[in-house]
Amino acid sequence: MIRVLVTGGAGFIGSNFVRWAHNAHPDWQITTLDKLTYAGRLDNLADVAESSRHRFVHGDIANTAVAAPLVRESELVVHFAAETHVDRSIQSAADFITTDVIGTFVLLEAARQAPALRRFIQISTDEVYGSVPEGASTETDELRPRNPYSASKAGADRLAYSYWATYDVPVIVTRASNNYGRNQFPEKVIPLFVTNAIDNIALPLYGDGLNVRDWLHVDDHCRAIDLVIEQGTNGEVYNIGGGNEVRNVDLTRRILDLTGRPGSLIRPVADRPGHDRRYALDTTKLRRLGWTPAAEFESGLAATVDWYRRNEQWWRPIKEKDQAFRDYYKTQYGNRAGA
Ligand SMILES: NC(=O)c1ccc[n+]([C@@H]2O[C@H](COP(=O)([O-])OP(=O)(O)OC[C@H]3O[C@@H](n4cnc5c(N)ncnc54)[C@H](O)[C@@H]3O)[C@@H](O)[C@H]2O)c1
Numbered sequence: 001m002i003r004v005l006v007t008g009g010a011g012f013i014g015s016n017f018v019r020w021a022h023n024a025h026p027d028w029q030i031t032t033l034d035k036l037t038y039a040g041r042l043d044n045l046a047d048v049a050e051s052s053r054h055r056f057v058h059g060d061i062a063n064t065a066v067a068a069p070l071v072r073e074s075e076l077v078v079h080f081a082a083e084t085h086v087d088r089s090i091q092s093a094a095d096f097i098t099t100d101v102i103g104t105f106v107l108l109e110a111a112r113q114a115p116a117l118r119r120f121i122q123i124s125t126d127e128v129y130g131s132v133p134e135g136a137s138t139e140t141d142e143l144r145p146r147n148p149y150s151a152s153k154a155g156a157d158r159l160a161y162s163y164w165a166t167y168d169v170p171v172i173v174t175r176a177s178n179n180y181g182r183n184q185f186p187e188k189v190i191p192l193f194v195t196n197a198i199d200n201i202a203l204p205l206y207g208d209g210l211n212v213r214d215w216l217h218v219d220d221h222c223r224a225i226d227l228v229i230e231q232g233t234n235g236e237v238y239n240i241g242g243g244n245e246v247r248n249v250d251l252t253r254r255i256l257d258l259t260g261r262p263g264s265l266i267r268p269v270a271d272r273p274g275h276d277r278r279y280a281l282d283t284t285k286l287r288r289l290g291w292t293p294a295a296e297f298e299s300g301l302a303a304t305v306d307w308y309r310r311n312e313q314w315w316r317p318i319k320e321k322d323q324a325f326r327d328y329y330k331t332q333y334g335n336r337a338g339a
Contacts, residue, residue, distance in 0.1 A: 001029040001053075003116070005074040007061050007107065008081030010034035012184040013123070013218055015044035017078065020222040022048050029053055033070055034081065035060045035099075038324035039185045043314065061103035064110070071110035071117070076229060078121045079107055082156075085187065086127070086149045087332055090273060093148035100152035101159070108163040108171075117170060119229050122160035124175045125153050126214070126241065131276035138282045139175070139237040146274050157237075164235040172232045174225060176240040177281055180300070181218030182307045186315045187328055190301075193252060194308045195315050197259035204333045207271030209249030212278040216242030217295030224291050231289050238289075241281030244297040254298075258305045269333060 004021070008014040009032030018032055030048075034040045036058060048054040059066035061081045071077055081103060083089065083096045104122070111120050129137040130144030143158070145151040157173050164171040184191045193203045224240040232238060246254075252266055283291075308315060318325050 002027055002076065003074045004028045004030045004076040004078065005033060005070050006030060007033045007077070007079045008040070010036055010040035010042055010044050010056075011080060011084070012039070012044075012181075012188075013179055013221060014080035015183055016181060016218045017080070017222045017225060018045060018054065019047050020219065021226065022051060022054060024226065026053070031055045031057060031070055031074075033057045033059055033061065033067060037083070038322065039084065041183075044183045062098055062106050064106050067103075067106055068110035071107055072114045074114060075116045076119045076121070077107065077111065077117065078123070078225065078229075079104065080123045082123075082153065084149065086147050087272060088328065089147055089149035089152070091331060093152070096148050096152040100149075101155045104156035104159055108160060108169060111163065111169045112167050119234075120160065120169055120171045121225060121229060122157060122171055122173045123225075124157040124173050124237075125150065126175050126177045126239070126279045126281050127276065128154040128157055128175060129279065132278050132280050136241075136280040136282040137239065139239055139285055146276055161235070161237075170234040172228055172234060173237040174228055174240055175237060175281070176221050176224070177214040177216045177242055177279060179216050179218045179221055180304055182304065182311070183314070186319055187325060189248070189251070190255070190304065191308060191315065193255045194259065194305050195319060197255055197261045197265060198309060198312075200261060200265070202267035203252055203255070203265050204267050204269040205248060205252055206269060206275060209247065209252065209268070210277075211248050211275060212245050212280070213248070213251075214241045214280055215244040215246055215251075215297055215301075216240060216293065217300045220293040220295050223294070224286060227289055227291050228286070238286045239281040239283050240286060241283045242293050242295070242297070243283070245278075245280060246297070254301060255305065258302055
């Protein structure tokens with residue numbers, strides 16, 4: 001059996017990856033290491049909870065005593081764990097530095113002493129390139145992160161690379177665009193807007209709504225990571241983009257159409273400070289390995305809306321009872337009415 005460590009596997013993309021990899025690789029023995037922050041939920045892993053090929057460890061990647069032995073016993077490390085919400089990083093950046101930078105450092109130090117390790121996948125983001133007014137970012141472009149989240153991720157991205165260049169740790173960095181799909185914590189834009197629309201309450205749209213994101217279905221992201229594990233080259237960076245550039249206002253209208261709600265639910269709110277206008281990725285390098293995204297955005301979004309409609313028991317307790325969500329929502333949108 002191949003021993004695989006997935007950090008942050010109780011979060012959105014991590015749990016989709018664990019489920020996907022558990023099905024795709026009967027020879028993988030997967031350990032999920034997750035701190036279960038507000039964004040991590042054990043019920044995201046319900047499909048593998050009974051499996052003898054999956055083990056859950058509750059712990060912090062920044063805690064060497066917990067994390068290092070798990071890294072040292074692994075052949076593959078897929079490192080998702082992070083504080084991930086730009087808006088939260090603007091409210092308070094401390095946890096982003098501790099987890100995204102120092103936590104990654106702890107894992108990399110352990111990776112130097114992992115005898116069987118053959119891949120350390122550093123999950124980075126397109127946000128490290130900063131705002132891209134035109135064209136598309138290639139892997140060799142300068143990094144110009146512009147908020148505490150993307151700056152922390154850029155730090156981790158380059159730290160991971162440095163451990164390949166300096167110590168020959170088998171690091172590969174992936175930079176994906178915005179993901180969508182099932183089990184995304186409902187304060188991120190798609191699940192927030194879908195669940196607000198289902199409840200017939202306002203959709204708080206930042207600024208003029210013309211910011212552009214490139215949407216990637218989480219299943220396509222999982223397949224890309226898997227391909228990079230099998231066929232990527234250590235020390236390299238791979239962009240993973242869905243090729244679906246959509247303005248936020250158009251995304252919002254599509255969600256309203258799919259939920260049968262009126263445009264009057266859109267509530268313009270003051271913009272996010274330093275809001276990056278556009279991200280776009282050149283994915284030529286990954287496509288040369290044989291990857292193309294399978295999900296078509298219209299149908300992928302419709303299926304995602306359908307998932308949130310059918311799984312109210314997953315998100316409604318978070319939105320109605322989870323104090324972390326309620327505090328965040330009040331701080332974030334309470335004083336922002338009217339752009
Ligand atoms: N969501 C996106 O659109 C997107 C796009 C590109 C890259 N990424 C990257 O993918 C990764 C996963 O993103 P996501 O959207 O699934 O995030 P998420 O916020 O849904 O999940 C993060 C997970 O990490 C865990 N975690 C946080 N701090 C931890 C710590 N100190 N120790 C152990 N576990 C900890 C949380 O409990 C949670 O389960 C992140 O590295 C993120 O930067 C996300």
